[in-house]
Amino acid sequence: MLALGKLLELTLAGHEPSAKIQLTPDGTRLRWLDEGALEVTPPAARDNGLDLLLSAGVHGNETAPIELLDRLLRGIARNELHPAARILFLFGNPEAMRRGERYVEQDLNRLFSGRHEQSSGFEAIRACDLEHLVTTFFGKQSGRTRLHYDLHTAIRGSKIEQFALYPWQEGRAHSRRELERLRAAGIEAVLLQNKSSITFSAFTYAQLGAEAFTLELGKARAFGQNELVSLDLLENALHALIEGREVITGEPTLDGMQLFAVSREVIKHSDSFQLHLPADIENFTELEPGYLLAEDIADSRWVVEEQGARIIFPNPKVKNGHRAAILIVPDDGAGLV
Ligand SMILES: O=C(O)CCC(=O)N[C@@H](CCC(=O)O)C(=O)O
Numbered sequence: 001m002l003a004l005g006k007l008l009e010l011t012l013a014g015h016e017p018s019a020k021i022q023l024t025p026d027g028t029r030l031r032w033l034d035e036g037a038l039e040v041t042p043p044a045a046r047d048n049g050l051d052l053l054l055s056a057g058v059h060g061n062e063t064a065p066i067e068l069l070d071r072l073l074r075g076i077a078r079n080e081l082h083p084a085a086r087i088l089f090l091f092g093n094p095e096a097m098r099r100g101e102r103y104v105e106q107d108l109n110r111l112f113s114g115r116h117e118q119s120s121g122f123e124a125i126r127a128c129d130l131e132h133l134v135t136t137f138f139g140k141q142s143g144r145t146r147l148h149y150d151l152h153t154a155i156r157g158s159k160i161e162q163f164a165l166y167p168w169q170e171g172r173a174h175s176r177r178e179l180e181r182l183r184a185a186g187i188e189a190v191l192l193q194n195k196s197s198i199t200f201s202a203f204t205y206a207q208l209g210a211e212a213f214t215l216e217l218g219k220a221r222a223f224g225q226n227e228l229v230s231l232d233l234l235e236n237a238l239h240a241l242i243e244g245r246e247v248i249t250g251e252p253t254l255d256g257m258q259l260f261a262v263s264r265e266v267i268k269h270s271d272s273f274q275l276h277l278p279a280d281i282e283n284f285t286e287l288e289p290g291y292l293l294a295e296d297i298a299d300s301r302w303v304v305e306e307q308g309a310r311i312i313f314p315n316p317k318v319k320n321g322h323r324a325a326i327l328i329v330p331d332d333g334a335g336l337v
C-alpha cells in the first residue's frame with residue numbers, strides 16, 4: 001500500500017511523510033497537505049465533478065469515524081477503491097486524537113466562521129488552518145458539486161443511534177434529495193437547524209455553499225473498541241459516492257426518517273448552571289411540558305413548554321456561554337425542497 005494511505009498512522013505519530021505526492025496504479029493522485037489532511041484526485045477521465053470533504057476527529061476521542069476514514073483511504077491507497085470524486089480527507093484535531101480527548105484547550109467545533117479570530121491557542125490556529133484547507137479544496141470553480149460530511153460520535157447513548165444535524169443559512173432551503181441520500185446511508189433522523197452556527201459543517205454550508213452535515217454515528221469510544229458502532233450502511237454509501245456508483249431512482253423517499261427542528265438551545269451562562277436531568281439520560285429522550293430543565297444565575301429557569309419536546313446533547317460541563325443542551329421538536333418537513 002502507498003505510504004500516504006497511512007494518514008492516520010502518520011497523524012497519530014506526528015510524522016510528516018517524506019513523499020508528499022503518490023499515485024496509485026489506476027492514476028489516482030494522493031497529496032499530503034498538512035497534518036491530518038490529504039487530497040485525493042481521480043484521473044481526469046474519471047472525475048465526475050463531485051468535491052467530497054470527509055472529516056472526522058474534530059473531537060479527538062470520537063474514534064469510530066476516524067477509523068472509518070482510515071479504512072476508506074487505505075482502500076484507495078491499495079487500489080481497491082477507484083475514486084471518481086475529488087476528496088479531501090481531514091482529521092480535525094490531531095493533538096486531541098493523540099491524547100484521546102475531545103479537545104486540548106477548547107472545543108474546535110465552536111471556532112469556525114471566523115470565531116477563531118477572537119481566540120488564541122492550539123484549537124484556534126487549527127480552526128483557521130482547516131478553514132483555509134477546505135476553502136482551497138472547494139476552490140472557485142463553478143459547476144462542481146460540494147458535499148461535506150463531518151463525522152462524529154456522541155458523548156452519551158441515544159434513542160436514535162445515527163442522526164444528522166443540517167446547518168442553516170438565510171434564504172436557503174434544506175434539500176430533500178440530500179436527506180434521501182443520508183437515509184440510504186443508515187441515518188435515521190435529521191435535526192434541521194434554524195439559525196447560523198460556528199461549527200465546521202456550518203462553515204462549509206454557509207460560507208462555501210457546500211451541502212454539509214454533522215453526522216452523529218453512535219457513542220464515543222476509544223480506538224479499537226468500536227465494534228458496537230455499526231457503520232456498514234454509511235461505509236457502503238461512501239464507497240458508492242467515492243466511486244460515482246450511487247444509484248438515483250425515482251422520486252426521493254425519506255422512508256421513515258424522523259425530522260426535528262431546534263426549538264431552543266439551552267445556554268450555560270454561569271458556574272451556577274444546573275441541569276436537572278439524570279446523568280445517564282439518552283439523546284432524544286422526551287420531556288413533558290412543565291418539566292424544569294435547568295436553572296442558572298439570577299433565578300433564570302428553563303421550563304419545557306413545547307409539546308413533543310426531546311433533549312439532545314445535554315452537557316452541564318461546557319464552558320460558560322456555550323450550548324449545554326438542545327430542545328428539539330418534531331418537524332413535518334414542509335420546508336424541504
Ligand atoms: O454528545 C454530545 O453532547 C456532543 C456531541 C457533539 O460533539 N456534537 C456536535 C454537533 C455539531 C453540530 O451542532 O452540528 C458538537 O456539539 O460539536
Ligand SMILES: [Zn+2]
Nearest residue numbers: 059062152153
Ligand atoms: Zn463530536
